[in-house]
Amino acid sequence: MTPGVVADWLGAVSLVAGALLNLAAAIGVLRFPDAPSRMHAATKPQVLGVLLLLLGVALRLRSPSDLGMILLVGVFQLATAPVAAQMIGRAAYRSGRLERQLLETDELAER
């Protein structure tokens, strides 16, 4: 096997794994009971899924100019996803869109 074939296969595996994680994230966003819980699904599996997809794309394209763009997408994904999730989570908390019976403790309310 040539290095190119190995990279192609690794890329394919990354693409499929990333797609599956993104699917799980989407299911989580649909199924979780309230907005803050949904944001968990929108950050972790989603970010890792996108990173894996980018890795897969990088392994298949293998050209320097594409790598730069892919790197940028990854960096901005890591930087922006938590911020967006925090804004939505905070808005949900402040407007009371929260399943209180599913909350064990709320130390923010005791403030």
Place this chain on the structure above:
Amino acid sequence: MTGPAAGAAPGPPDRGVRARLGRWRDWLIAYGWLVLVWNLLWGEVSWGNLLGGLLVAGVVLVFFPLPPVTFGGRLRLRGLLVFGVRFVVELVQASLHVARIAVQPGYVPRSAIVAVRLRIPTDLNLALTAEALSLVPGTLIVEVDRAGGRLYVHVLDVRRPADLTAAREQVRALERRIIAAVGSTAEVRRMRSEPAEKESS
């Protein structure tokens, strides 16, 4: 390198000069980063792109100035490596965990909101910890108390009280790793001096 202390009163002239130098350095780093991003976006580094990048970055920095973030620490290679590796490991763990409970039939996760007081309540540390927290196991920021240096963290999938303690410990461990990677010497020392301080409230 010692950066200017946050909100420091105009001190001796030496500090003023150093603060101005620090601001210039921050500005130059931002400028260089923006030029780099511009070139990466075009997909190649050429004279035209370099010139365009310098122009656009200048316009961005002049018209959208950021509030000065004081970076008083220094980068430590070992700390950065430890942080990076742990971050990837925890991101994978967190993703698999959330993905699993997302597809588990009929399972409704319970959650909790806990307050965690950071030991080093600088803006930069608050921001970095909050960012990283949202990507590692079980935690998501819902509110930041900047004055009190507190993070209010939403914890997903709480099954027993021990999970809450674990989540708190995780936040503090993350803060420790961030300080070990980018904190100043004084901050690292302060971190060591209060090792296992219990949450007061």
